[in-house]
Amino acid sequence: MTGHDDSKGFLRRYAPMIYGPSALFSMGEGAVVPVIPLIAIELGASLATAALAAAALVVGHFVGNLPAGWLVARRGERATMVISGSLASLGVLGMALSPSLALFMLAVFWVGVCAAAFSIARHAFMTTNVPVTHRARALSMLGGVYRFGVFVGPFIGAAAISLLGTNRAVCWWFLVALAATVLLVALGPDPEGRPLAAAGPGVPSAPAQRLEAARPGVFRTIADHREVLARLGSAAACMAAVRAARQVVLPLWGESIGLQGSTILVVVGVSGALDFGLFYLSGQVMDRYGRLWAAVPALVTMGVGFAVLSATHDAGGAATWFTACSMLVGVGNGLSSGILMTIGADLAPQRSPGPFLGAWHTITDGGSAATPVLFSALVAASSISVATGAIGVIALAGVLGFVRWVPRYVHER
Numbered sequence: 179m180t181g182h183d184d185s186k187g188f189l190r191r192y193a194p195m196i197y198g199p200s201a202l203f204s205m206g207e208g209a210v211v212p213v214i215p216l217i218a219i220e221l222g223a224s225l226a227t228a229a230l231a232a233a234a235l236v237v238g239h240f241v242g243n244l245p246a247g248w249l250v251a252r253r254g255e256r257a258t259m260v261i262s263g264s265l266a267s268l269g270v271l272g273m274a275l276s277p278s279l280a281l282f283m284l285a286v287f288w289v290g291v292c293a294a295a296f297s298i299a300r301h302a303f304m305t306t307n308v309p310v311t312h313r314a315r316a317l318s319m320l321g322g323v324y325r326f327g328v329f330v331g332p333f334i335g336a337a338a339i340s341l342l343g344t345n346r347a348v349c350w351w352f353l354v355a356l357a358a359t360v361l362l363v364a365l366g367p368d369p370e371g372r373p374l375a376a377a378g379p380g381v382p383s384a385p386a387q388r389l390e391a392a393r394p395g396v397f398r399t400i401a402d403h404r405e406v407l408a409r410l411g412s413a414a415a416c417m418a419a420v421r422a423a424r425q426v427v428l429p430l431w432g433e434s435i436g437l438q439g440s441t442i443l444v445v446v447g448v449s450g451a452l453d454f455g456l457f458y459l460s461g462q463v464m465d466r467y468g469r470l471w472a473a474v475p476a477l478v479t480m481g482v483g484f485a486v487l488s489a490t491h492d493a494g495g496a497a498t499w500f501t502a503c504s505m506l507v508g509v510g511n512g513l514s515s516g517i518l519m520t521i522g523a524d525l526a527p528q529r530s531p532g533p534f535l536g537a538w539h540t541i542t543d544g545g546s547a548a549t550p551v552l553f554s555a556l557v558a559a560s561s562i563s564v565a566t567g568a569i570g571v572i573a574l575a576g577v578l579g580f581v582r583w584v585p586r587y588v589h590e591r
Contacts, residue, residue, distance in 0.1 A: 207352065212429045230283070238292075308523075333444075457515035474580060476512075480510030480514075
């Protein structure tokens with residue numbers, strides 16, 4: 179089967195329940211994320227506190243992962259996606275209407291909790307239904323759908339801001355996207371009773387059979403897999419940290435050099451276009467040559483982008499350097515499409531992946547959550563340039579971890 183045929187097949191099989199809802203969710207989230215620090219500043223936050231406001235989203239992801247793994251194992255993927263999408267609407271409504279910084283940050287946190295449940299549900303479904311020979315491509319396409327949302331979302335957000343004259347206009351767009359997401363999941367083919375892809379060797383033929391099987395608890399799963407979660411999970415956390423930094427560093431860097439919000443959104447959007455354009459290449463490389471051949475180039479490229487950016491704040495042509503480094507980071511992020519999901523699926527128990535994936539996402543989202551907090555602390559203690567340079571160091575640590583542990587755990591599996 180050719181790469182093009184694979185792409186068409188995955189889209190045809192998974193669009194109603196996975197790719198379509200994921201695209202809508204990510205377009206809403208992609209519009210909101212770059213504007214969270216800007217809304218926080220409007221509510222009286224400093225640069226450091228605005229970084230914390232952005233961190234509330236990834237902290238919500240972190241907190242929501244283990245409960246989400248439990249919910250997926252017991253209620254199934256479809257029910258979890260419907261519940262999480264519906265509850266996320268309440269958080270987005272709070273973001274649109276919050277009169278204070280504290281309430282706004284609480285609403286952002288709640289959206290993160292719901293997004294975690296949505297993410298684990300779709301990841302668990304793909305883990306049990308896609309043959310391992312095509313796993314990386316299928317999950318890279320899922321990562322590509324997310325990147326499509328990150329690419330399109332900021333442009334939709336910029337249009338909404340221009341139309342309504344307020345940064346909070348993006349929240350109303352997110353509400354519309356969530357409503358459509360829930361409808362697609364609720365009305366689409368039911369993955370609980372009808373698998374959307376032929377199962378590979380050792381994969382249950384129906385999710386319902388998996389739900390009826392013995393289900394280990396979340397904490398038992400963590401204990402059983404503690405070695406790989408600690409070692410390879412640490413490298414994955416570094417990659418997640420560098421990827422999360424893109425969403426926080428770039429908007430705040432643009433703000434710190436005096437760019438307008440709409441300009442920042444356009445630069446972030448173009449970076450997302452490069453990101454999106456490379457998503458399927460990542461899956462092809464991983465399926466054909468191995469996980470390391472995508473992970474290492476991705477981290478090196480992003481690390482170089484942040485390292486160079488850290489040296490240009492007061493240089494001539496700061497806006498040009500900001501644009502160029504944003505593009506480089508976008509390329510690296512595109513090369514990493516689907517890597518963490520693929521490695522997590524490689525390691526997860528196939529009969530009941532929900533608890534393991536909850537633990538895996540907790541570790542990777544821990545890296546995502548820690549990055550804005552660390553970035554905020556370094557900005558407050560030193561400067562935004564020092565804080566940005568630290569992201570490059572984290573990328574180097576991730577490279578070393580993947581090179582050390584992927585051959586041991588993923589290749590043996």
